[in-house]
Amino acid sequence: MTSHDVQFADLDGVRNALADADYLADAGIAGIVYLAERLGKPILVEGPAGTGKTQLAKSVSEITGSRLIRLQCYEGLDESKALYEWNYKKQLLRIQTEGSDAAWNDVEDDLFSEDFLLTRPLLEAIRAEDRVVLLIDEVDRVEVETEALLLEILSEYQVSIPELGTVEATQVPMVFLTSNGTRELSEALKRRCLYLYIDYPDLERERQIVTAKVPGIDANLADQIARIVRSIRQLDLKKDPSVSETLDWARTLVLLGVKQINAEVATETANVLLKYRTDIEKAVKEFADNPDELADSAS
Amino acid sequence: MTLTDQSAINGKPQADRPLLDLVSGFIEELRNAGLPVSLTENLDAMEAVTHIPLEDREAFKYALGATLVKNHSHWRAFEVVFEVYFSLRGPEYEILDGDALEGEEDQPQMPGDGQASGGGGGMSALTPEQLAEMLFKALMGGDDAMLRALARQAVMRFAGMEPGRPVGGTYYLYRTLRNLDLDGILDRLMDASRDEAPEDLSSLEERLERDEFNDRIDRLKQEIEAEIRRRLVADRGVEAMAKTLRKPLPEDVDFMHASREEMANLRKAIYPLTRKLAVRLARKRRHGRKGPLDFRNTMRHSLSYGGVPAEPKFKFPRPAKPEIMVVADISGSVAAFARFTLHLVYAISGQFSKVRSFVFIDGLDEVTRFFDGVEDIGEAVHRVNTEADVVWVDGHSDYGHAFGVFWEKYGKEVGPKTTVLILGDARNNYHASQSWIVKELKHRARKVFWLNPEPKAYWDTGDSIVGEYGTWCEGVHEVRNLRQLEAFVENLV
Numbered sequence: 001m002t003s004h005d006v007q008f009a010d011l012d013g014v015r016n017a018l019a020d021a022d023y024l025a026d027a028g029i030a031g032i033v034y035l036a037e038r039l040g041k042p043i044l045v046e047g048p049a050g051t052g053k054t055q056l057a058k059s060v061s062e063i064t065g066s067r068l069i070r071l072q073c074y075e076g077l078d079e080s081k082a083l084y085e086w087n088y089k090k091q092l093l094r095i096q097t098e099g100s101d102a103a104w105n106d107v108e109d110d111l112f113s114e115d116f117l118l119t120r121p122l123l124e125a126i127r128a129e130d131r132v133v134l135l136i137d138e139v140d141r142v143e144v145e146t147e148a149l150l151l152e153i154l155s156e157y158q159v160s161i162p163e164l165g166t167v168e169a170t171q172v173p174m175v176f177l178t179s180n181g182t183r184e185l186s187e188a189l190k191r192r193c194l195y196l197y198i199d200y201p202d203l204e205r206e207r208q209i210v211t212a213k214v215p216g217i218d219a220n221l222a223d224q225i226a227r228i229v230r231s232i233r234q235l236d237l238k239k240d241p242s243v244s245e246t247l248d249w250a251r252t253l254v255l256l257g258v259k260q261i262n263a264e265v266a267t268e269t270a271n272v273l274l275k276y277r278t279d280i281e282k283a284v285k286e287f288a289d290n291p292d293e294l295a296d297s298a299s
Numbered sequence: 300m301t302l303t304d305q306s307a308i309n310g311k312p313q314a315d316r317p318l319l320d321l322v323s324g325f326i327e328e329l330r331n332a333g334l335p336v337s338l339t340e341n342l343d344a345m346e347a348v349t350h351i352p353l354e355d356r357e358a359f360k361y362a363l364g365a366t367l368v369k370n371h372s373h374w375r376a377f378e379v380v381f382e383v384y385f386s387l388r389g390p391e392y393e394i395l396d397g398d399a400l401e402g403e404e405d406q407p408q409m410p411g412d413g414q415a416s417g418g419g420g421g422m423s424a425l426t427p428e429q430l431a432e433m434l435f436k437a438l439m440g441g442d443d444a445m446l447r448a449l450a451r452q453a454v455m456r457f458a459g460m461e462p463g464r465p466v467g468g469t470y471y472l473y474r475t476l477r478n479l480d481l482d483g484i485l486d487r488l489m490d491a492s493r494d495e496a497p498e499d500l501s502s503l504e505e506r507l508e509r510d511e512f513n514d515r516i517d518r519l520k521q522e523i524e525a526e527i528r529r530r531l532v533a534d535r536g537v538e539a540m541a542k543t544l545r546k547p548l549p550e551d552v553d554f555m556h557a558s559r560e561e562m563a564n565l566r567k568a569i570y571p572l573t574r575k576l577a578v579r580l581a582r583k584r585r586h587g588r589k590g591p592l593d594f595r596n597t598m599r600h601s602l603s604y605g606g607v608p609a610e611p612k613f614k615f616p617r618p619a620k621p622e623i624m625v626v627a628d629i630s631g632s633v634a635a636f637a638r639f640t641l642h643l644v645y646a647i648s649g650q651f652s653k654v655r656s657f658v659f660i661d662g663l664d665e666v667t668r669f670f671d672g673v674e675d676i677g678e679a680v681h682r683v684n685t686e687a688d689v690v691w692v693d694g695h696s697d698y699g700h701a702f703g704v705f706w707e708k709y710g711k712e713v714g715p716k717t718t719v720l721i722l723g724d725a726r727n728n729y730h731a732s733q734s735w736i737v738k739e740l741k742h743r744a745r746k747v748f749w750l751n752p753e754p755k756a757y758w759d760t761g762d763s764i765v766g767e768y769g770t771w772c773e774g775v776h777e778v779r780n781l782r783q784l785e786a787f788v789e790n791l792v
Contacts, residue, residue: 011351011358031351031361038350039343046371181371182578190369191339197371203514228503231510236677263503287503 008034023052023059024201024208032196033060042154042175044139044193049180050242051198054137057176061133066174069128070135071121073142082149083159085118112163122150123159125173132173139189140179147189150177154192201243203230209243214250224261225250228287229273235286237279249273263287318353319345325384326367332380333551334373340366356385372568382525383532430456435484438515439491446515450522453479458527462534471527472520481516488512551780554636554752562635565781566677569639572785573646590614620652621718621745621791626705628723629684630660630696636752637722638680639781643788644720645670645679652716657709658683659701662691665709696726698768699733706736713740718791719747721772725758725765732764738771749775750787 008014014037015030025033033056036043045053061068071082079085091111098107119127125134136150152158157169177193179185201209207226211217225246233240241249249272258265267284274280322345326336344366351362360381368377425433430452437445454460457478458471492508552561596612604610625644627637641656648654648670655667664687669679691700713719719740741747749772751758751765759766769775778784 011355027357028361028364031358032365035347035350035362035365039346041343043365044369181575183575184370187335187337191337193369194343194365195369196365197374224507227507227511230514231507234510261503263501266503287506 008037010034017063018059021059021062022212023055024205024212025056026201026205029056029196029198032194036174036194039194040172042177042193043196044177044179044185044190045196045198046179046181047198048200048240048242050244051200052243053176053178053198054135056198057133057135057178060174060176061135064131064133064174066131066133067128068133068135069121069125069173070137072137073139075141075143077142077146079149081120082122082146083120084123084161085120086112087116087118091116114164117161117164122153123167125175126153126157126159126167126169128173129170131171134173134175136175136177138180139177140182140185144186147186151188151192154189200233200240203227206230206243206246210246210250213247214254217250217254218259221253221259221261222250225253228261228266231287232273232283235282237274237282238276239274239279241273245273245275318348322348322363325363325380328380328384329367329377332376334368334376336367340369359385375564382528427456431479431484434479434519435487438484438488438512438519441511441515443518446519447522450519450526454523454526454530460527460530460534471531472524475523475527476520481519485509485512485516551782553779554639555632555779557635565635565639568781569642572781573643576643576785576789577647577649620650622653622714622716623651623655623718623720624709624713624744625654625656625720625722626663626701627656627658627721628660628696628698628701629658629687629689630694632726633722633724633752634684636750636778638684639784640720640722640750640778641680641683642677643784647788656683657705658687658689659698659705660689660691660694661697661700662689663701663704663708664688695728696723697730698723698725698727698764699731702733702736706739710736710739710743713743715743715745717744719744720791721747721749721768722752723749724751724753724763725749725768726762727764729762732767734764734767734771737768741771741773746773747771748773748787748791750778750784751775752779753777754779 008017011027011031011034014034015025015027018025018030018033032043035041045056047053058068060066094111094116095107121134125132139147139150152160154175157172159167161167177189200206203226206229207222210222210225211219214222229241229246229249249269252269252272253261253265256265256269266287270280270283274283323341326341326344329336344363347362347366348359351358353359363381364374364377368374430449433445434449434453436442437449453475454471457475459474460471489505489509489512493505496504552565554565557565590613593612593614596614597608597610600610600612601608623644625641627641629637637658644651644654644656654670655665656670657663657665666683666687669682669686691697721737737747749765749769753763753765755777757763765775776783776787778787
């Protein structure tokens with residue numbers, strides 16, 4: 001591991017820098033980003049969908065002026081998609097162009113050299129000369145066995161390629177792993193990371209997010225939106241409205257030129273905020289003046 | 300300890316010995332509370348705290364949290380341990396017999412209406428009516444500093460804490476809250492905001508106002524709770540308090556003895572748990588692809604390779620999906636357990652070819668209809684508990700009679716594909732056991748399991764006759780918490 005230069009002076013520095021990039025972090029988020037930077041450790045970000053987990057990685061790459069390298073995880077992801085792959089076709093061509101008189105050892109050495117290596121996101125992040133932020137998105141989607149692929153990178157910042165030897169990082173990249181919590185990640189993986197849980201923001205933060213992200217929104221309307229969303233999250237719903245859905249809703253209301261939300265407006269636009277029919281019905285029933293009539297028109 | 304910025308930049312920071320001792324003591328306490336903390340995490344935590352300015356309590360907490368707690372459901376437990384272990388200690392938190400408080404630095408300034416001078420002593424001179432009035436105003440205005448001061452005052456005044464008295468914090472909390480009459484204040488707050496509004500509040504607005512006030516009242520309650528805890532720690536010392544406050548993690552909470560708050564947490568925990576379980580089971584099903592060679596299919600595909608079987612084809616195993624019948628006791632003592640099991644079984648009903656459910660106390664009723672085409676399982680389970688017709692004579696558990704009804708009405712429908720789950724503590728109130736029915740069920744059904752929410756040590760004591768029924772079951776399982784329930788259901792599939 002080589003030395004990494006410290007970019008953040010202190011906790012508040014992180015927070016302010018993130019705020020400048022329009023990411024409103026609370027004390028926990030800023031503190032952990034700062035720590036990860038100091039300790040040179042990856043951050044495992046968990047939390048409900050749509051609370052800004054991926055956005056955090058993007059914003060950090062933005063404020064540190066780094067390149068974002070993203071690995072989207074899915075079931076069936078393997079070494080050749082995540083780490084590296086030998087360029088098999090090019091190798092074949094190489095063999096064909098070689099005359100029959102060439103010594104085997106020369107050819108072999110040649111075939112497994114960097115020219116024939118296809119780098120995939122993880123190796124690319126390790127070999128990068130410039131600053132990078134590595135985002136391993138939705139890590140809970142891969143099988144438990146595939147997680148093992150990540151372990152070497154996360155703890156040692158290196159990749160072992162049998163034919164080439166070990167590739168070590170020239171600089172420690174910041175690594176973010178995100179998970180929606182659809183399954184328990186392995187202990188080995190968790191142990192190597194700092195753990196950050198991003199929950200739905202509280203009233204004050206949500207209001208700030210809405211104000212920051214939706215241009216031209218009235219402070220009053222933002223306040224009302226945040227409060228309604230908080231009340232909706234207290235209902236027992238299948239899927240609580242996420243921050244991104246709150247923002248969508250706010251944008252919708254601004255486009256419609258709404259100044260003041262009343263039950264009718266809320267009912268008509270509820271489908272932006274909630275994505276299940278039962279949830280919409282439930283919310284409408286809770287908030288409407290004359291629930292029955294509105295529930296009919298909503299469904 | 301000075302700020303560590305300098306040393307951190309210059310290489311390996313040197314931490315103070317006492318600090319390390321403190322952190323390792325804290326980790327010891329976390330382990331006692333049941334949180335898994337590995338050695339690496341321990342070292343990480345030690346290093347992390349050296350990068351944090353120690354005066355910043357929040358940052359210190361998050362540094363420890365990020366390195367030590369890797370599961371969100373453990374966060375609550377972590378917070379409690381943290382609060383106690385790193386509680387603010389000092390003379391101002393001692394439990395005094397008198398009511399004067401001195402030397403407080405963070406006492407907020409009172410609103411300038413002249414009746415208070417800014418110190419705690421000023422507040423203690425208030426009459427109860429004045430105090431209630433100030434509380435009302437603070438809640439109305441959402442004044443956090445004021446609420447904190449009032450919480451402190453309320454605890455001093457109403458909790459009646461005595462040094463060395465061995466009662467838990469809940470008792471003091473109850474006493475304090477009873478004197479504050481928060482429900483009454485909520486009504487007053489609503490009335491006031493109705494008066495203030497220029498026109499009538501629509502129900503949406505009213506609802507929002509109420510949520511806002513409820514939120515503020517919750518914050519007040521948390522302040523009061525924290526205040527009581529601080530005082531108890533000051534009185535009894537960290538170790539003793541940590542022991543009494545040690546709470547089981549959500550997955551270890553006993554169904555039968557869960558407090559209301561724990562119940563709420565359980566209900567929250569069950570949804571992600573079912574989702575995880577469903578994903579895991581679906582994955583298992585998809586991945587068990589090691590079927591035997593499908594000879595016909597392989598030959599057919601070999602034609603495109605000129606008769607060479609280059610591409611072997613395998614049969615997909617199609618494990619039979621069991622049919623489930625849940626027969627659950629929903630009498631008072633075990634109702635919660637039945638509720639969670641029904642919830643879990645229905646949440647993964649995709650894994651079964653059919654699920655039917657029956658509930659009983661001394662009568663028995665089929666409740667499958669409540670779950671038909673319902674998207675919200677929680678709602679259906681609630682209806683089961685309120686609408687099912689399960690009382691026959693007196694509403695005390697009678698397993699014998701309930702089984703009799705089951706056998707008579709539905710016994711014929713139990714077939715070789717059916718797995719029967721019986722849920723209950725088998726406390727039969729000394730009625731006839733009718734255990735021959737369970738025996739007959741066993742003959743007909745694929746499997747019969749009994750799930751008992753009581754600890755094993757209590758089985759077959761008093762009127763419990765689980766042993767008698769158990770002889771005729773494939774297995775009798777102790778299922779006292781979510782962890783055991785999850786393990787059982789996973790095995791079942």
